[in-house]
Amino acid sequence: MAGLASAFGSGAMTNSISEIADARVIFVVGSNTTEQHPMIAMHMLEAVDRGATLIVADPRKTQIAAFAHTHLRQRSGTDVALLNGIMNVIIGEGLVDINFVRRRTENFDEFEKVVKRCTPEVAEKITGVPASDIQRVARIYATEKRSMLFYSMGITQHVTGVDNVRSCANLVMLTAHIGQPMTGLNPLRGQNNVQGACDMGALPDVYSGYQKVADARARKKFESAWRRKLPSAPGMTMIDMFDSALEGKLKAMYIVGENPVMSDPDTSHVIEAIRKLDFLVVQDIFMSETAELADVILPAVTFAEKDGTFTNTERRVQKVRRAVRPMYGAMPDWKIISELSKKMGYDMGYRAAHEIMEEAALLTPVYGGILHHRLDAFGLQWPCPDADHPGTPFMHRKKFAKGLGTFNPIEFTPPDETTDMAYPFILTTGRLYFRYHTATMCRRTATLEREEPECFVEINPKDAGRIGLRSGNFVKAVSRRGEIVVKALVTDRTPEGIVFIPFHFREAAVNLITSPAVDPVAKIPEFKVCAINLVPVIPKPGERPKNRYNRKEDLKILNELYEEPEVPS
Ligand SMILES: Nc1nc2c(c(=O)[nH]1)N[C@H]1C(S)=C(S)[C@@H](COP(=O)(O)OP(=O)(O)OC[C@H]3O[C@@H](n4cnc5c(=O)[nH]c(N)nc54)[C@H](O)[C@@H]3O)O[C@H]1N2
Ligand SMILES: Nc1nc2c(c(=O)[nH]1)N[C@H]1C(S)=C(S)[C@@H](COP(=O)(O)OP(=O)(O)OC[C@H]3O[C@@H](n4cnc5c(=O)[nH]c(N)nc54)[C@H](O)[C@@H]3O)O[C@H]1N2
Ligand SMILES: [Mo]
Numbered sequence: 103m104a105g106l107a108s109a110f111g112s113g114a115m116t117n118s119i120s121e122i123a124d125a126r127v128i129f130v131v132g133s134n135t136t137e138q139h140p141m142i143a144m145h146m147l148e149a150v151d152r153g154a155t156l157i158v159a160d161p162r163k164t165q166i167a168a169f170a171h172t173h174l175r176q177r178s179g180t181d182v183a184l185l186n187g188i189m190n191v192i193i194g195e196g197l198v199d200i201n202f203v204r205r206r207t208e209n210f211d212e213f214e215k216v217v218k219r220c221t222p223e224v225a226e227k228i229t230g231v232p233a234s235d236i237q238r239v240a241r242i243y244a245t246e247k248r249s250m251l252f253y254s255m256g257i258t259q260h261v262t263g264v265d266n267v268r269s270c271a272n273l274v275m276l277t278a279h280i281g282q283p284m285t286g287l288n289p290l291r292g293q294n295n296v297q298g299a300c301d302m303g304a305l306p307d308v309y310s311g312y313q314k315v316a317d318a319r320a321r322k323k324f325e326s327a328w329r330r331k332l333p334s335a336p337g338m339t340m341i342d343m344f345d346s347a348l349e350g351k352l353k354a355m356y357i358v359g360e361n362p363v364m365s366d367p368d369t370s371h372v373i374e375a376i377r378k379l380d381f382l383v384v385q386d387i388f389m390s391e392t393a394e395l396a397d398v399i400l401p402a403v404t405f406a407e408k409d410g411t412f413t414n415t416e417r418r419v420q421k422v423r424r425a426v427r428p429m430y431g432a433m434p435d436w437k438i439i440s441e442l443s444k445k446m447g448y449d450m451g452y453r454a455a456h457e458i459m460e461e462a463a464l465l466t467p468v469y470g471g472i473l474h475h476r477l478d479a480f481g482l483q484w485p486c487p488d489a490d491h492p493g494t495p496f497m498h499r500k501k502f503a504k505g506l507g508t509f510n511p512i513e514f515t516p517p518d519e520t521t522d523m524a525y526p527f528i529l530t531t532g533r534l535y536f537r538y539h540t541a542t543m544c545r546r547t548a549t550l551e552r553e554e555p556e557c558f559v560e561i562n563p564k565d566a567g568r569i570g571l572r573s574g575n576f577v578k579a580v581s582r583r584g585e586i587v588v589k590a591l592v593t594d595r596t597p598e599g600i601v602f603i604p605f606h607f608r609e610a611a612v613n614l615i616t617s618p619a620v621d622p623v624a625k626i627p628e629f630k631v632c633a634i635n636l637v638p639v640i641p642k643p644g645e646r647p648k649n650r651y652n653r654k655e656d657l658k659i660l661n662e663l664y665e666e667p668e669v670p671s
Contacts, residue, residue, distance in 0.1 A: 117286035127249035132256020137535040176229035179517035185269040187225025191240035202278035213509035248284035259629040263621040291415035298413030307336035311466035339625040347375040354381040363391040364540035368618040401432040408434040420481035517631040518619035525633035537606035557607035558591040576639040581615035
């Protein structure tokens with residue numbers, strides 16, 4: 103996923119996990135924290151035990167929302183209006199930290215003009231959240247000194263993902279809840295090393311440490327270290343790559359540790375694009391749905407079979423040590439890549455993971471002091487510029503990385519797809535506690551298979567009643583892209599008009615129906631909103647309804663070619 107750079111830096115927690123338990127206000131926007139970040143949720147609940155106020159903004163009544171003192175249950179995709187409403191109250195009631203705004207930020211006046219128009223009543227109309235709740239949350243969040251804001255995919259996976267994140271940044275700057283312990287703008291990053299991958303430049307427009315490809319000085323530095331000319335224009339995002347493959351412009355792809363046939367929106371489009379390629383290489387630890395389509399598969403080793411580091415959501419670089427001997431033929435990813443490079447005529451010359459880290463430290467100011475031998479006990483949190491630096495628990499103490507923090511005036515704009523007569527429900531997608539993403543790893547264990555054996559659609563009792571559905575009935579979920587069949591789970595976890603389907607299940611691959619619309623800046627897909635219809639399916643006795651997709655060959659890939667995973671008994 104392309105980076106969602108905020109108004110003042112890169113997308114990582116500005117503060118630390120160890121501060122959470124001492125916070126007085128915890129404001130969680132769009133994160134199913136107890137299920138998806140259970141270790142972090144534990145600290146949040148500890149804070150609540152010590153008297154902190156928990157506020158959750160999420161259309162669904164998740165477990166963390168059930169713990170909340172106030173649950174703001176907005177319509178999907180209306181977070182900008184919700185946050186503008188909250189900030190309207192903060193400005194209107196004189197709760198702005200004027201000193202901070204004067205000294206540390208710019209563009210307040212332009213921003214204020216937009217927020218002034220979004221009164222709590224206007225926000226209520228758009229979001230469905232009562233104006234009185236908006237007022238209460240504004241007062242609590244702004245007046246408490248130790249207020250931490252958290253967000254996750256509930257606000258980023260929208261066509262307004264960047265707008266949402268920038269609105270959160272506006273809120274923390276307005277109240278000066280940044281640059282102090284127990285404050286901050288804290289994105290909960292998902293995969294064990296997604297932070298590390300971004301830090302190391304696995305994004306189209308930056309080298310390691312967010313040094314811009316377009317910046318001639320940064321480019322020169324890398325050119326002289328690597329003794330090669332480097333391109334001056336940013337590369338493509340993944341979404342652009344598939345579009346380009348479909349147009350026949352992109353001819354080959356090398357996919358490392360990603361399973362886009364299951365995880366990208368509009369699966370039929372992805373499969374068609376992959377089929378157009380002349381050559382596909384997949385480097386993975388299992389035979390994924392994407393690997394099924396590859397010309398060459400390079401077997402990599404798992405986390406337990408290699409040395410290196412993972413960087414977590416609080417910017418902590420931690421050491422990973424090999425605990426299991428790799429199977430014959432499989433290699434760590436870095437080794438496969440450098441062997442391949444050697445064959446292509448460029449010898450990277452690395453003999454071990456720590457040597458790569460030394461090079462990263464030399465070329466990356468924020469990682470300057472991060473070396474394997476310093477990471478043994480607790481790891482280190484970047485920025486860590488030199489070998490004596492102790493690391494940084496919270497950022498932006500005296501100033502922002504870019505100098506002044508910029509207020510962005512942001513107007514509410516609706517999601518790409520809205521409901522209508524043909525597609526009357528909003529579908530939102532996400533994850534389950536017992537499952538991990540595209541399930542290449544988690545579906546091979548009997549325990550997890552037992553806990554969450556099949557896909558379902560969460561639907562509100564009122565909606566279910568209207569279309570004659572009960573829990574356990576089969577229902578067809580149809581969008582403009584395709585259709586899948588799932589079982590109904592009737593529950594008031596989801597509000598009326600909104601339904602939820604997890605994306606872990608190949609046999610009901612929800613991305614066959616999700617929308618390919620993306621945020622114009624970050625190019626992150628709108629996984630959290632698309633319009634669908636639900637049609638009850640009555641199977642013949644003893645028969646399980648089969649999925650029917652737009653294109654026959656998709657069904658083949660997702661259901662037939664791929665054997666059922668072996669479940670150890
Ligand atoms: N067990 C398990 N843990 C995981 C993962 C996993 O697959 N399994 N995946 C990891 C990864 S990579 C990630 S990115 C994280 C994701 O972690 P989260 O972002 O916490 O999880 P999601 O299920 O994607 O969705 C978050 C919440 O957003 C809400 N939401 C939907 N639409 C909106 C909206 O318009 N506004 C707001 N405010 N909220 C909305 C949903 O109801 C949902 O509760 O989890 C990580 N942790
Ligand atoms: N509908 C819907 N779709 C979504 C989302 C959503 O909320 N809704 N969320 C999106 C998000 S936030 C994310 S992060 C993506 C996740 O999407 P993916 O990253 O495509 O999903 P994973 O299942 O984590 O796939 C990673 C692949 O890496 C392999 N792997 C594991 N370890 C290693 C290793 O050490 N080396 C190599 N080479 N391979 C390895 C696994 O076997 C797997 O095939 O899904 C996105 N898609
Ligand atoms: Mo993610």
